[in-house]
Amino acid sequence: MPRLSPSARRDEIIAATLRVAAVKGLANTTVRDVAAEMGTSSGLIHHYFASMDDVLAAAFEEAAAADLSGTESAMGSCSDAAGKLSKFFAAYARIDEYGAFQMWLDAWAEASRRPALGATSRRLNVAWQQLIVTTIVSGSNEGTMTCDDPEATAWRVLSLLDGLSMQLAAHPGVIERSDVLDWAMTAIEAEVGLASGTLQRPPDEQHS
Amino acid sequence: MPRLSPSARRDEIIAATLRVAAVKGLANTTVRDVAAEMGTSSGLIHHYFASMDDVLAAAFEEAAAADLSGTESAMGSCSDAAGKLSKFFAAYARIDEYGAFQMWLDAWAEASRRPALGATSRRLNVAWQQLIVTTIVSGSNEGTMTCDDPEATAWRVLSLLDGLSMQLAAHPGVIERSDVLDWAMTAIEAEVGLASGTLQRPPDEQHS
DNA sequence: ACCTCTATTGGACATACGCGCAATAAGAGT
DNA sequence: ACTCTTATTGCGCGTATGTCCAATAGAGGT
Numbered sequence: 001m002p003r004l005s006p007s008a009r010r011d012e013i014i015a016a017t018l019r020v021a022a023v024k025g026l027a028n029t030t031v032r033d034v035a036a037e038m039g040t041s042s043g044l045i046h047h048y049f050a051s052m053d054d055v056l057a058a059a060f061e062e063a064a065a066a067d068l069s070g071t072e073s074a075m076g077s078c079s080d081a082a083g084k085l086s087k088f089f090a091a092y093a094r095i096d097e098y099g100a101f102q103m104w105l106d107a108w109a110e111a112s113r114r115p116a117l118g119a120t121s122r123r124l125n126v127a128w129q130q131l132i133v134t135t136i137v138s139g140s141n142e143g144t145m146t147c148d149d150p151e152a153t154a155w156r157v158l159s160l161l162d163g164l165s166m167q168l169a170a171h172p173g174v175i176e177r178s179d180v181l182d183w184a185m186t187a188i189e190a191e192v193g194l195a196s197g198t199l200q201r202p203p204d205e206q207h208s
Numbered sequence: 209m210p211r212l213s214p215s216a217r218r219d220e221i222i223a224a225t226l227r228v229a230a231v232k233g234l235a236n237t238t239v240r241d242v243a244a245e246m247g248t249s250s251g252l253i254h255h256y257f258a259s260m261d262d263v264l265a266a267a268f269e270e271a272a273a274a275d276l277s278g279t280e281s282a283m284g285s286c287s288d289a290a291g292k293l294s295k296f297f298a299a300y301a302r303i304d305e306y307g308a309f310q311m312w313l314d315a316w317a318e319a320s321r322r323p324a325l326g327a328t329s330r331r332l333n334v335a336w337q338q339l340i341v342t343t344i345v346s347g348s349n350e351g352t353m354t355c356d357d358p359e360a361t362a363w364r365v366l367s368l369l370d371g372l373s374m375q376l377a378a379h380p381g382v383i384e385r386s387d388v389l390d391w392a393m394t395a396i397e398a399e400v401g402l403a404s405g406t407l408q409r410p411p412d413e414q415h416s
Numbered sequence: 417a418c419c420t421c422t423a424t425t426g427g428a429c430a431t432a433c434g435c436g437c438a439a440t441a442a443g444a445g446t
Numbered sequence: 447a448c449t450c451t452t453a454t455t456g457c458g459c460g461t462a463t464g465t466c467c468a469a470t471a472g473a474g475g476t
Contacts, residue, residue: 025317025318025321027235027317102317102320105313105316105317106317107378108313108317108374108377108378109235109310109313109314109316109317109318109378110317111378111379112233112310112377112378113233113236118378118379121378121379122378122379122382125375125379125382126379126382152387152391155372155375155382155383155391156368156372156391156395158371159368159371159372159374159375160364160367160368160371161371162367162371162374163366163367163368163369163370163371163372163374164363164364164367164371166316166367166370166371166374167333167363167367169316169320170315170316170317170319170320170326170329170330171319171326171329171330171333171334174330174333174334174363175363179360179363183360183363183364187364190398
């Protein structure tokens with residue numbers, strides 16, 4: 001196999017890991033799977049990562065951080081706090097439609113068994129929560145929102161969203177995808193003192 | 209080891225599997241672990257179960273069904289709907305304190321990859337939701353609660369509870385255990401038109 | 417007592433895993 | 447051309463897994 005620069009090879013390992021994990025799940029992705037996906041030897045992977053735990057953590061970090069920064073920049077296109085929240089939910093919806101939510105389920109289940117993956121999962125989860133917190137705070141400063149405890153509200157809304165999305169991913173059909181967003185948006189409207197229906201619901205996309 | 213009747217031995221295999229799984233997690237529980245826990249040989253397990261998958265599915269089913277029926281009977285000790293809801297949350301809290309929540313995380317993550325486990329997980333999850341639904345309906349009949357859509361309310365409350373508990377299990381320390389129950393109970397109070405604080409909060413148990 | 421059924425044993429077998437390491441080869445700087 | 451660095455190989459080690467099977471032992475019926 002062609003000799004690559006360390007950073008290019010590292011990126012390719014992460015990309016290959018994500019391709020495998022999308023099919024087999026994060027927890028069931030092995031060193032040999034990744035090596036076969038790249039068409040290289042398995043030893044190469046340990047030349048760049050000290051352990052498989054680190055590979056999985058880096059891969060999860062890559063995917064989740066991309067989703068996070070994408071959401072962050074989408075929110076940046078709105079100047080008002082309510083508009084930012086609408087963008088937040090629209091971005092979240094796009095992510096779990098793509099099937100990326102399964103990776104979060106894998107990460108949460110493995111968090112207590114793989115230290116590096118657990119630390120990454122925790123950090124990114126908190127980052128998502130902080131996205132909501134700062135928006136609520138800016139809404140308070142605008143005077144359009146009121147909230148006693150933005151930290152707690154953010155955890156409640158994010159956990160509601162996560163819990164509902166988990167049903168969507170694990171038990172397809174028990175609830176509707178469009179309900180998930182609507183319910184979560186209604187919940188945060190009530191939490192921050194917005195009139196129900198203020199936040200713009202994303203169009204309900206039809207799938208085959 | 210004493211020779212047992214097939215049904216007794218089957219039950220003991222399941223019980224031993226749960227004892228191990230509480231510590232190592234469902235996904236990481238092996239045939240040898242279970243055999244060692246029982247003090248028997250590993251071959252014995254395959255005399256009763258065709259595969260390890262079947263053992264895990266049976267164990268998960270047993271544990272989740274036991275938690276469910278335990279909660280159901282605890283709720284039966286109250287005649288009023290609000291009392292039943294208080295019992296529901298108290299029972300839920302006891303379950304996730306025991307560490308059984310990790311098992312649900314494993315089940316949700318694997319649901320889309322293991323059909324048997326997925327079907328069991330779905331069925332029991334719906335049963336938990338229906339526990340809330342029937343209580344809300346009986347509260348409506350009593351005249352103590354009002355709810356436009358008990359099915360939707362039940363999914364929202366259960367998902368909030370699951371989402372928050374997941375943070376508790378996967379990322380210890382990011383939120384407080386006592387907050388989880390309090391937030392979920394406050395949410396359902398608002399959903400069914402009970403005054404905030406009506407439901408009895410379980411005492412906050414201290415751990416070492 | 418014997419016999420039959422089967423619960424139970426203990427280990428073999430093939431496979432898979434993470435990880436480490438000596439050997440190889442490719443590219444960059446001189 | 448020559449050297450030095452290091453990306454890459456290919457395989458081996460130790461361990462763990464699920465599954466299978468011939469052999470053993472214990473209990474109940476006759």
